[in-house]
Amino acid sequence: MANKEKESARRKLRSIIRTDGAEEGSRCGNYVGVVVALDIDEVLALVHPVMIELYNKKNGTHYTIRDHTDWDFRNIGSNYLEMMTHYTDAWQNHWKEIALGGNRKNIIELGQYFVADIASARGHDGITDGGIEGTDRWISMNKLDWMPYFYDSTRINKKAMEYTVNVDDSPRLAESFVSTDCGFLLLVDKPYNRHIHEDERILRVDGIDGASHELIEAAIDVGREKRLYQSRAGQRFINEGLGARDAIVAESLGMLG
Known part of the structure; x- marks a missing residue:
């Protein structure tokens, strides 16, 4: 990304934060405050290496994460449906092996400035909604359960969940932000979204x-x-019957122990 474009994006992000999500002239009337959606798969939780290892064990292959350059795993020598069985297996049975995607201290500090949710649209295809219990355990194991976790299988595109800022790796979600006048995407760099x-x-x-x-x-x-924000970011989902739970952001970095 050219420096000029990068600075333009940074100015837009600051404008959104400065106006607390109420962008002048925007048609995005449902945003209330700045709420950050943190994607679970390959943003917070590095599940793809575990999936690939499970595939290798089953098929006697030697793929690595470097080979994963296609969003639908077409370059791994498999089909999407088979890889999604390994996705479910990873979350159901191997969740302890899934690495945290960054420094927990940085995530907690982010939560001291913004309301943040863990958000996922998994399950919209009818085959990736397995492993929810393992996901909850992983979130707790990594001491991230001060953030509410929402997954909405009715949304094909997470942009419809109407978060002010998304942190995500999906190229399909990114495509919905091109030439839009709503929200902001921090696109986590991956070979399949370049x-x-x-x-x-x-x-x-x-x-x-x-x-x-x-x-x-x-x-x-x-x-x-x-400051410490009390997260009530799911209020708009409560009205849709999807449920939510209140969560208090970490009171201190003592949570890191």
Whole structure:
């Protein structure tokens, strides 16, 4: 991304934060405050290496994460449906092996500036909704359960969940942000999303740590107060009958122990 485009995206992010999500002239009337959606798969939780290892054990192959350059796993020598069985297996039976995608301290500091949800549209295809219990255990194991976790299998595109800022790796979600006038995407850099051309509302970042850095720096630049936010970000989902739970952001970095 050229420096000029990167700075344009950073200015837009600061504008969104400065106005607390109420963008002047925007048609996005459902945003209330700045709520950050953190994707679970390959943003917070590095599940793809575990999936690939499970595939290798079954098929006697030697693929690595470097071979994963196609969103639908076509380059792994498999089909999407088979890889999704390994996805479910990873979350159901191997969740302890799934690495955290960044530094927990950075994620907690992000939560001291913004309301943040863990959000996923898994299950919209009818085959990736397995392993929810393992996901909950993984979130607890990594001490991230101060954030509400929402997954909405009715949404094909997570943009319909109407978060102000998304931190995500999906190229399909990124495509919905091109030439839009709603929200902002911090696109976690992956080989399978490098065909996406960033613009004013898409800023490419290096993992959850890079996303946290961009958001915290933007908050500081616009004078946003560092405080403890009580997360009630799911209120709009409660009205849809999807449920939500209140969560308090970490009171101190003592949670890291």
